[in-house]
Amino acid sequence: MRKNNIRPLVFLLLLACTTAGWAQPGGWAVKAADYQFSMNMVVQIDLGGNISAAPDNHLAVFFNNQIRGYAVPVQIGGQVYFFLNIYSNTYLNDSLYFLAFIGAEQRIYESTDTVVFLHHQLIGTIADPYILHFQLGTRPLIFSLAEIEYAESNCLPDFVTDVQASDDVDVEGDSLKYDISGGADAAFFAIDSVTGVLTWQNFFPDFENPADADGNNIYLVQVRVRDRSGKTSTQDIAVRITDSPAPTAVCPPALTVHTSDDGPGDCIVVPETDLSVSIPSNCATNQIAYQLEGAMTGQGSGQVPINLAFGIGQTVVHYTVADDAGTRSSTCSFTVEVVDDEPPAIACPANQVVPHMYIAPCSALVTGIDAVSSDNCGGVLLQYELSGATTGAGNGLASGLVFNTGLTTVAYMATDEAGRSSTCSFTVSVSSCNLEFSGNIYWEEDGTSGVGNATVNLTGGSIANAHTDNNGQYLIAIPPTSGNFTLKPIKNINNLNGVTVADATAIQQHVTLINPIVNPFKLIAADVNRDNTISTFDALLIKQSLLGSPAANNIFNVSWRFTPMSWTPETPPWGFPETIDLAGVSSNQSGLDFYGVKIGDVVMTYADPAGFGAETPGLTLQTPEQVLQKDAVLEAEFRADPFQDLNGFQFALRFDMAVLQFEGIEPLGGLPLLLDNFGTYHIDQGEIRTVWVPDKPAQSGEAAAVFRLRFKALESGVRLSEALWLDDSGLAGIAYNSAYAESTVALRFPALSAGAEPGEASMALALENRPNPFVDKTVLRFELPEAGEVQLRVSDARGRLLYSHRAWYPAGWQEEVFDRSGDPGVLFCELLTSCGSLIRKMVRTME
Numbered sequence: 001m002r003k004n005n006i007r008p009l010v011f012l013l014l015l016a017c018t019t020a021g022w023a024q025p026g027g028w029a030v031k032a033a034d035y036q037f038s039m040n041m042v043v044q045i046d047l048g049g050n051i052s053a054a055p056d057n058h059l060a061v062f063f064n065n066q067i068r069g070y071a072v073p074v075q076i077g078g079q080v081y082f083f084l085n086i087y088s089n090t091y092l093n094d095s096l097y098f099l100a101f102i103g104a105e106q107r108i109y110e111s112t113d114t115v116v117f118l119h120h121q122l123i124g125t126i127a128d129p130y131i132l133h134f135q136l137g138t139r140p141l142i143f144s145l146a147e148i149e150y151a152e153s154n155c156l157p158d159f160v161t162d163v164q165a166s167d168d169v170d171v172e173g174d175s176l177k178y179d180i181s182g183g184a185d186a187a188f189f190a191i192d193s194v195t196g197v198l199t200w201q202n203f204f205p206d207f208e209n210p211a212d213a214d215g216n217n218i219y220l221v222q223v224r225v226r227d228r229s230g231k232t233s234t235q236d237i238a239v240r241i242t243d244s245p246a247p248t249a250v251c252p253p254a255l256t257v258h259t260s261d262d263g264p265g266d267c268i269v270v271p272e273t274d275l276s277v278s279i280p281s282n283c284a285t286n287q288i289a290y291q292l293e294g295a296m297t298g299q300g301s302g303q304v305p306i307n308l309a310f311g312i313g314q315t316v317v318h319y320t321v322a323d324d325a326g327t328r329s330s331t332c333s334f335t336v337e338v339v340d341d342e343p344p345a346i347a348c349p350a351n352q353v354v355p356h357m358y359i360a361p362c363s364a365l366v367t368g369i370d371a372v373s374s375d376n377c378g379g380v381l382l383q384y385e386l387s388g389a390t391t392g393a394g395n396g397l398a399s400g401l402v403f404n405t406g407l408t409t410v411a412y413m414a415t416d417e418a419g420r421s422s423t424c425s426f427t428v429s430v431s432s433c434n435l436e437f438s439g440n441i442y443w444e445e446d447g448t449s450g451v452g453n454a455t456v457n458l459t460g461g462s463i464a465n466a467h468t469d470n471n472g473q474y475l476i477a478i479p480p481t482s483g484n485f486t487l488k489p490i491k492n493i494n495n496l497n498g499v500t501v502a503d504a505t506a507i508q509q510h511v512t513l514i515n516p517i518v519n520p521f522k523l524i525a526a527d528v529n530r531d532n533t534i535s536t537f538d539a540l541l542i543k544q545s546l547l548g549s550p551a552a553n554n555i556f557n558v559s560w561r562f563t564p565m566s567w568t569p570e571t572p573p574w575g576f577p578e579t580i581d582l583a584g585v586s587s588n589q590s591g592l593d594f595y596g597v598k599i600g601d602v603v604m605t606y607a608d609p610a611g612f613g614a615e616t617p618g619l620t621l622q623t624p625e626q627v628l629q630k631d632a633v634l635e636a637e638f639r640a641d642p643f644q645d646l647n648g649f650q651f652a653l654r655f656d657m658a659v660l661q662f663e664g665i666e667p668l669g670g671l672p673l674l675l676d677n678f679g680t681y682h683i684d685q686g687e688i689r690t691v692w693v694p695d696k697p698a699q700s701g702e703a704a705a706v707f708r709l710r711f712k713a714l715e716s717g718v719r720l721s722e723a724l725w726l727d728d729s730g731l732a733g734i735a736y737n738s739a740y741a742e743s744t745v746a747l748r749f750p751a752l753s754a755g756a757e758p759g760e761a762s763m764a765l766a767l768e769n770r771p772n773p774f775v776d777k778t779v780l781r782f783e784l785p786e787a788g789e790v791q792l793r794v795s796d797a798r799g800r801l802l803y804s805h806r807a808w809y810p811a812g813w814q815e816e817v818f819d820r821s822g823d824p825g826v827l828f829c830e831l832l833t834s835c836g837s838l839i840r841k842m843v844r845t846m847e
Helices: 009-015 501-511 520-526 536-547 550-555
Strands: 037-047 058-063 066-071 073-076 079-088 092-102 107-118 130-135 147-151 159-162 177-182 189-191 197-200 218-226 232-242 255-258 287-294 298-301 313-322 329-339 345-347 352-354 363-366 372-374 381-388 392-395 401-404 406-415 421-430 435-443 455-460 464-467 473-478 483-490 560-564 580-585 594-598 619-622 633-640 643-646 649-655 660-667 687-692 698-700 704-713 724-726 734-736 741-748 766-770 777-784 788-796 801-809 812-819 825-833 836-844
Touching: 037 058, 037 107, 058 079, 092 130, 147 159, 159 232, 177 189, 189 218, 345 406, 345 421, 352 363, 363 421, 401 406, 401 421, 435 455, 435 483, 455 473, 464 473, 483 560, 501 520, 501 536, 501 687, 501 734, 520 594, 536 550, 536 687, 649 741, 724 741, 724 766, 741 766, 766 825, 766 836, 777 788, 777 825, 788 812, 801 812
Parallel strands: 037 130, 147 232, 255 329, 352 421, 435 594, 619 741
Antiparallel strands: 037 079, 058 066, 058 092, 066 079, 073 079, 092 107, 107 130, 159 197, 177 218, 189 197, 218 232, 287 298, 287 313, 313 329, 345 372, 363 401, 381 392, 381 406, 406 421, 435 473, 455 464, 455 483, 483 580, 560 594, 619 633, 633 704, 643 698, 649 687, 649 724, 649 734, 660 704, 734 741, 766 777, 777 812, 788 801, 788 825, 825 836
């Protein structure tokens, strides 16, 4: 069964993995470098006539007690093979024998087969492996290695080797006994009779001074093992003493520390990390020395001192470790880098206010503005930068520079040698060479809100003006002069800003003494035509302006009136001062403050979205739904739902001019409305405004017919609710009670029951949106006669669905927010319920 052919490269690759990951019994291992020749075998183990497939067996080949090859099992295709690399220093003729360690039994088996070594011989293949037959001997068998290398040392433990044996009955620790049976150097050894551990006996070998019988540093001893039946086996062990290696120096890893690690304020660090060199596997007394180079220099014996301080930068630490004789040594190195992580400290002076020194240009030489800086490592670069009225930059300090009039910010930056920086800043204000008048205008309502976009005129010794900013501040600067001056603010824009029907009502009820106005500032606000009296004409001006009357707006042409804050209010306020007069002025004047009074804004209203405490709007108007017939004249009669404490209202109706043609308005007496409560100034734009200013609050317990609109239909099949709607863009729909609580005006288009008279319509569907027109968000508000499922849909003029929402709602008023951005244009909101459906036209604008 012996084969002498040479296998291809794949066989050699298999051999490379035969010993990986296995713990060899008896210390089995081969040093291939000690041999010149080799051969190979592919082997399977036969135990009692059966090929063993166990994965935990080990196979070794020996010659004269010397191990020459070792392999662990490799599984291929369900079979277990051993790939043996066998070594020899003789080209041929070594008679080889085999031992197998059977893992399942933890015993050594002997093979009855032998093989003669031949260099480059290959015995067995995977297809035809060489079969080694093994049996368990009755005598104990020592299978540990007989040749041992031992490095001299005077401090290592006295352990030499672990002699291991087994037989067919006994294993180590179970009836096997060990002793020393001979050997030229037996006196130097001792063996544990139970464990077989061979040790030196009161002896430490010295390579330089051999004590063995032959003086060649090979100590010979024979050990014997005896089993329970008295059978014995011996093994001659040769312990070769090798010279002790040089001590190995192992340095710690590179270390980076920061100046702040041991506290701020200095430029050195005492590392907390152990900087000692270590010498693994060597307990001898060694010579240690260190040397420093780089940021730190120096040298010394022993370890680096634990309190050694390192400076900024990188220091290389070199260690040299030598044996006692100084003949063998090794070195290692590592770095200690100290990083400055502490930015410099810097402090700026306080803000400076400096009078001007020069006129052309207006400026001042400024001193005493030095920053103070320091750094833990020194070497600070100080820089400055000027911004604002004066600009510039430079190194060093800014003291002694000339600053322009106005406010300059001085920013200092301190940078240390590590590139870390800190900054501070302050301002230098150089007074103007001009003569300045400054102050604030506050809204009288709260005394803190500024009145923006007002023009403050200066007359007298010079003429100039300035506008207030959003905070109400103003500053007028004129060339240096002196004399008498007068300041007078004006603001005549947005006359209806903050003005509603509530203000007209308050004025009207003041005139009729129902609710007199006593606040002096509100009396000024109520004098719309500025004739130092309050009359029904002032209320009329507001009403007509809200209705869109150009004539009323021409009279209501002053938006604000102003009075110095130094004025002590009195009642009546007529003759109140509207200017600040200054005499003999030659220096800057500040604190010239005014109160601003918004003309027409008499009452401070507040929102009551719940509708005067109820679940409905403050005023709900109803007009029956109609389907238009082209060329037919239709009448839309508007009735107000029952109301309590109605103290004025305003709203605007808009109709689709492509569908309806306006014919007329008729008051119906349900409320004391006259034709002059309606504004048709923008009828050419499809707008009708209504403003009601009562002498006293009104109430009604039943639906009241308020007014009637007449239109001519220009198309057929269109619902009235699709062509007529409330429009908040020109005039917000608002109703007030006697406390001037603000609520909405609502419009519904109920369907008439069969045979019902107008005004007898039962509660029906209602749909509206506020605001309308809108930019990107509007509230869809609808009323249900009964609970049920509702679908809301919003489409554009081309029929594209933009929004759909389906939910269950209780009866009554409900709200949903339509929040979708998109192109401006006409949209249609559709309300679908089990009670019917409604469509509402909406307009989305750009702004």
